[in-house]
Amino acid sequence: MTSARTLDVAERLVQVRGFAGFTYAQIADEMGISKASLHYHFAGKADLGLALINRYRTRFRSTVEQISAAGAPAAESLAEFVLIHESVLRDGRMCLCGMLAADYDVLPEPMRVAVVDFFDENERWLAGVLESGRDRGELAFSGSAQEAAQTIIGGLEGAMLTTRPYGEIHRFEVMASRLIRGTVGADIDGTRAARAGARSESGPG
């Protein structure tokens, strides 16, 4: 249990402060335990960092696979994919692996490999969504689905990166919407509106 809580706290710290900018002392303080206890669960910062990526990647995978499994129209799946990122940003965080991509040069080798694996995996998943969306005539783009997927993933990471200093989620929404429309010709604002509608209907209004 402590391991999981440690990962929760450390994850947020890395997403907010970067790999070089977070410390065992910060985790320990927040959890109300000692630094030494942390070392029992994660021998070193490199081990903790690697565990963070692996858990993040697994969780991310399960989320996107739920999206695919729903079998919704491509535009809707894309909107959900964007919403994953948006929810992270709403919490004031950068994507874990986006942050670690910035820190890439100071990462221990095993973490570097894991970060690249994360992007590769998401790129493959997204390319699959784009490919089948194009097959069904729901999406339109030239060239390979892989390239389009790279463009979307990079664009979302950049949207998070440049929005965070402003603290205005609207910035991200606008960029993501234009990015998806421009890259594969899909409109995700419909899903966003439906979501907002669903929220207000089920809300205390």
Place this chain on the structure above:
Amino acid sequence: MTSARTLDVAERLVQVRGFAGFTYAQIADEMGISKASLHYHFAGKADLGLALINRYRTRFRSTVEQISAAGAPAAESLAEFVLIHESVLRDGRMCLCGMLAADYDVLPEPMRVAVVDFFDENERWLAGVLESGRDRGELAFSGSAQEAAQTIIGGLEGAMLTTRPYGEIHRFEVMASRLIRGTVGADIDGTRAARAGARSESGPG
């Protein structure tokens, strides 16, 4: 002179390692002087960081103003804007302010303000290019030029961020090309090809 050299060395270190990941000792080593000497020129890390952003911003401004002054077609100006980023990436670096945007939460307040100012200024310049390009019928996009500019700048930052771990500049080129085409309907590959042609003509071949 030492101040300028210090900024050169520190700039690269920040672009590669982040603000929390670079140290006075690294600068001093590389320059062959002592840490104490650095403190004579820049009292603290916060002062050095602020000086870095201000110089970067000034240099960036002069570069983009040269682009506008050339009065080339919008697509060409956009290609030049992309090439600024590409040349940074070729050197294995992240955009200075993109990197600092990742480090935003650990930056001293004056640096935070300067980072946002940098993005605001470039967004204004780019929005101007897009607006006049649309007026002349060279570009096509819906909504405000400001939003389109935000999308492009964010997209380029993200393209740099996600390309750097792979070390394959081609990734960036593909993303940038798609980003510009998708956002404002311009093709920058023409300028890229012309550049490559010019290079091979003037080269030793």
Place this chain on the structure above:
DNA sequence: GTCTATAACGAGATAGAC
């Protein structure tokens, strides 16, 4: 599994000679 204590190192920063 958690603790206190501490080691070992590197960080930013300062004093004062030259």
Place this chain on the structure above:
DNA sequence: GTCTATCTCGTTATAGAC
């Protein structure tokens, strides 16, 4: 302007008791 020497603090990490 640059140096050596040093300070102080924070960092990762370990030892060993409980």
